[in-house]
C-alpha cells in the first residue's frame with residue numbers, strides 16, 4: 001500500500017518510545033522504505049540497534065558523532081521523504097520546532113523537510129495541557145503540521161489522563177490517509193454541524209427527525225484526515241466522534257446556534273450538515289403532560305435559522321449549507337443558497353434511491369454561488385464528503 005514511499009520515523013525520549021518499534025514494523029509491512037531518526041533521549045528508552053534491525057536502514061541519532069556524511073544525508077532524507085511521523089513526540093520536540101530551534105539530527109531534519117509532518121504526542125497530562133505546549137501545537141497546526149492527540153488512560157507516571165501515545169492503528173491510519181490524500185486542508189479550521197436537534201415538549205417527550213449524523217461525521221473525519229483542525233457541533237447521535245476532531249455535543253437548535261456563533265469566527269470554512277428543527281414548543285411543560293382531552297394542540301415558535309445567521313456575518317469565510325428536499329430539489333436549493341448568503345449548497349432528495357437518513361450512501365447535487373452544478377451518482381457518504389471538500393477548495397482558489 002505504501003510501495004515506493006519513504007517515511008521518516010522520528011523517535012523522541014518518552015516511555016512510549018518502545019511502541020515506535022512496532023510502528024516501524026507495521027510501516028515496513030506496508031512496503032514503505034522507513035528511516036529512523038532518534039534523539040539522544042530516545043536512545044535511553046530503546047536502542048538504535050532495534051530500530052535499525054526493524055527498518056533495515058542505519059539509524060541516525062547524533063549528527064555530530066556520526067560520520068560527517070550524515071550532516072549531508074539528513075538534508076537529502078528531508079528532501080526525499082514523503083512523510084515524517086514523530087512518535088512519540090514529546091513537549092520538547094514540539095517546542096523546538098514551534099520556535100525554530102534546530103539543534104540535533106531530528107529537529108534539524110524536520111526543519112529542512114518539505115513533506116507533511118505528523119506529531120503523535122505522548123507526555124504527562126499536565127504537560128500536554130500546559131498552555132505553552134498547547135500554544136506551540138496550535139502555532140504548528142496553523143502552518144500545516146499535523147497532530148495526533150494522545151489517548152486518555154493510565155500514564156507511565158501513575159496518573160490517569162490524556163497523555164498516552166495514540167493507538168498504533170490510528171497512527172498508521174493517519175499515515176496512510178496523509179500519503180494518499182494530500183493534506184490540502186492543513187492550516188484550516190473547519191466548523192461542521194451534524195445530526196438532528198431535539199426540541200422538548202415536556203421532560204420526557206421531544207420533537208426531532210431521523211438524521212443519523214453520518215454525513216456530517218464523514219465530513220468531519222475527511223476534513224481531519226486532510227489536515228484541517230475540525231470542530232464538530234453535534235446533535236444527539238449514536239456515532240463516535242472521529243479521532244482528532246473537537247466535538248461539542250448539543251441537544252436543541254438554540255444550543256447549536258449558541259455554540260456555532262461562539263466558534264464560527266475562528267473558522268475558515270463552515271459546513272452545516274445538521275438537520276435542525278425549524279420549530280420548538282413555545283413552552284416546555286415542567287412536568288409530564290397528562291392525557292386528557294381527545295385533541296392536544298401544541299403551540300410552536302420558530303427556531304433561529306443558524307445557517308442564515310452565519311451566512312449574514314460570514315465575511316470571507318466559505319459557508320456551505322445542505323438542502324434537504326422531497327420535491328423541487330434544485331429550485332429550493334438555489335433559493336436557500338441565495339437567502340442564506342451561502343457559497344455552496346449540497347442538495348439532496350432524501351426520498352431518492354441510495355439517499356436518506358441513516359444510510360451509508362447519498363445522492364447529492366452540489367451547487368455553488370457561481371452557478372456550477374455538479375450531479376453526483378450514488379456514493380458512500382465518505383466519498384461524498386471528500387468531493388464536497390474538493391469543491392470547497394476549488395471555490396477558495398477561484399476567490400483568491
Ligand code: CTP
Pocket residue numbers: 253272273274275276277278303304305306307308320321322323324325336
Ligand atoms: N438550518 C439551520 N437552522 C435552521 C434550519 C436549517 O441552520 N433553523 C440549516 C441546515 O443545517 C441546512 C440548511 O439550513 O444546512 C437547510 O436546511 P433545510 O432543513 O433543508 O431547510 P430549511 O432552511 O429549514 O427550510 P425548509 O425546512 O423550509 O425546507
